[in-house]
Amino acid sequence: MSAVSIATPVGVSSEVPMRTAVTQMTIGAMLLSSTSLFVVYAGTAPTVSGFYRMLFGGVMLLAWAAMRGAWRAVAWRDLWMALLPAICFATDLIQWHRSILWIGPGMATLLGNFQVFLMALVGLVFYRERPGRWFVPGMLLAIIGLWLLVGAHWSVFDAQHRLGVWLALGSALAYTVYxxxxxxxxxxxxxxxxxxxxxxxxxxxxxxxxxxxxxxxxSFALHGLRSWSALLALGFLGQMLAWLLMVRAMPRLPASLVGLLLLLQPALAFVLDVILLGRPTSPGDWLGLVLALAGILFGALRPRART
Known part of the structure; x- marks a missing residue:
C-alpha cells in the first residue's frame, strides 16, 4: 500500500521545477499502481512477498542514504522510534497482500485508499484539523461507489472473497496508523x-x-527467475523509487493536483487487473470505480493553509 495523504505545503522551496515535479509525481503513482501486480506474479505466500518487499526495499534505501551522504550510526532510540511504524506497516501488508490474492489487485488497492477518510477523521478528532468542504460529499460518493463494486455483489461472493474485502479495509486502518x-x-x-x-x-x-x-x-525460499524478478521489482519500484520520487515532488505541487495524480495508483491498478489478469467487470463496476475515485479525491483535499 502506498497511498499518501495530501497536505498543502507552505513556504516551499523552488528547487524542483513544476513540470519536473508533475512528471516525478506521475511516475511515482504509476509505479505504485504496479506493486499489487508484482505480489500476484511473485507466486509466493502473501507474508513472504511482504517480507521480501521490505527486505529488498530497506537495503536499497539504506544504500541510497549512504550514497547521498545521509548515513549516520543507528542508535537504540532510532530502533525504538521505528518500531511502531514497522508493526503497523507489517499489519498492513499481512492484510493487503492477502486481499490482493483473494479479491484482485485493483479492488484491494482501491479499498486500501480509503485511508484518506480515516486520516481526515483522525485529524479532526485529535488534531482539530478542519476537513475540506468536499470531505462529506466525497465520503458519500466513495460509499456509493463501494456499494456498486462490492455491496451489490455481496450475496454471490464466497467466504474467501468477503474476507478479502474486510482485509483490504483493515489494511486501510493499519496504514492510517502507520x-x-x-x-x-x-x-x-x-x-x-x-x-x-x-x-x-x-x-x-x-x-x-x-x-x-x-x-x-x-517457506521463504525463492524458486525461479519470475519470483526473484517480481520481488526485486516490488522492493525497488514500490518501496524505494516511487517513494523517493513522490516525496521530492509533493512539496512543489498544489494539493488538488497531488490528489488527482495519486488517483493514478488505484485507477491504473484496477485497469491493469482487468487487462492483464482478466478481472470480470460490468458497467456498474466501472461506475462504482469512478464514484469511488472521485470520493477519494474529494476526501483527500484539505483547506489551503494560511501563512
Missing part, C-alpha cells in the same frame, strides 16, 4: 534523514513479517 506514527517519528526524532529512517523501518518490518511467516509455516 502514516500517523511515521509522521510523528520524523517530527519528533529528526536525527535520521527520511530515507534512512524509512530504510531502517523497512528492515524492522521485514523482521516482523519473517517471524509471522515462520508462525504460519511459510
Amino acid at each position: 502514516l500517523l506514527s511515521f509522521r510523528h517519528a520524523l517530527k519528533t526524532h529528526a536525527q535520521l534523514s527520511p530515507a534512512l529512517f524509512l530504510g531502517l523501518m523497512s528492515l524492522l518490518c521485514a523482521l516482523l513479517l519473517w517471524l509471522w511467516g515462520l508462525g504460519e509455516g511459510d
Whole structure:
C-alpha cells in the first residue's frame, strides 16, 4: 500500500521545477499502481512477498542514504522510534497482500485508499484539523461507489472473497496508523534523514513479517527467475523509487493536483487487473470505480493553509 495523504505545503522551496515535479509525481503513482501486480506474479505466500518487499526495499534505501551522504550510526532510540511504524506497516501488508490474492489487485488497492477518510477523521478528532468542504460529499460518493463494486455483489461472493474485502479495509486502518506514527517519528526524532529512517523501518518490518511467516509455516525460499524478478521489482519500484520520487515532488505541487495524480495508483491498478489478469467487470463496476475515485479525491483535499 502506498497511498499518501495530501497536505498543502507552505513556504516551499523552488528547487524542483513544476513540470519536473508533475512528471516525478506521475511516475511515482504509476509505479505504485504496479506493486499489487508484482505480489500476484511473485507466486509466493502473501507474508513472504511482504517480507521480501521490505527486505529488498530497506537495503536499497539504506544504500541510497549512504550514497547521498545521509548515513549516520543507528542508535537504540532510532530502533525504538521505528518500531511502531514497522508493526503497523507489517499489519498492513499481512492484510493487503492477502486481499490482493483473494479479491484482485485493483479492488484491494482501491479499498486500501480509503485511508484518506480515516486520516481526515483522525485529524479532526485529535488534531482539530478542519476537513475540506468536499470531505462529506466525497465520503458519500466513495460509499456509493463501494456499494456498486462490492455491496451489490455481496450475496454471490464466497467466504474467501468477503474476507478479502474486510482485509483490504483493515489494511486501510493499519496504514492510517502507520502514516500517523511515521509522521510523528520524523517530527519528533529528526536525527535520521527520511530515507534512512524509512530504510531502517523497512528492515524492522521485514523482521516482523519473517517471524509471522515462520508462525504460519511459510517457506521463504525463492524458486525461479519470475519470483526473484517480481520481488526485486516490488522492493525497488514500490518501496524505494516511487517513494523517493513522490516525496521530492509533493512539496512543489498544489494539493488538488497531488490528489488527482495519486488517483493514478488505484485507477491504473484496477485497469491493469482487468487487462492483464482478466478481472470480470460490468458497467456498474466501472461506475462504482469512478464514484469511488472521485470520493477519494474529494476526501483527500484539505483547506489551503494560511501563512
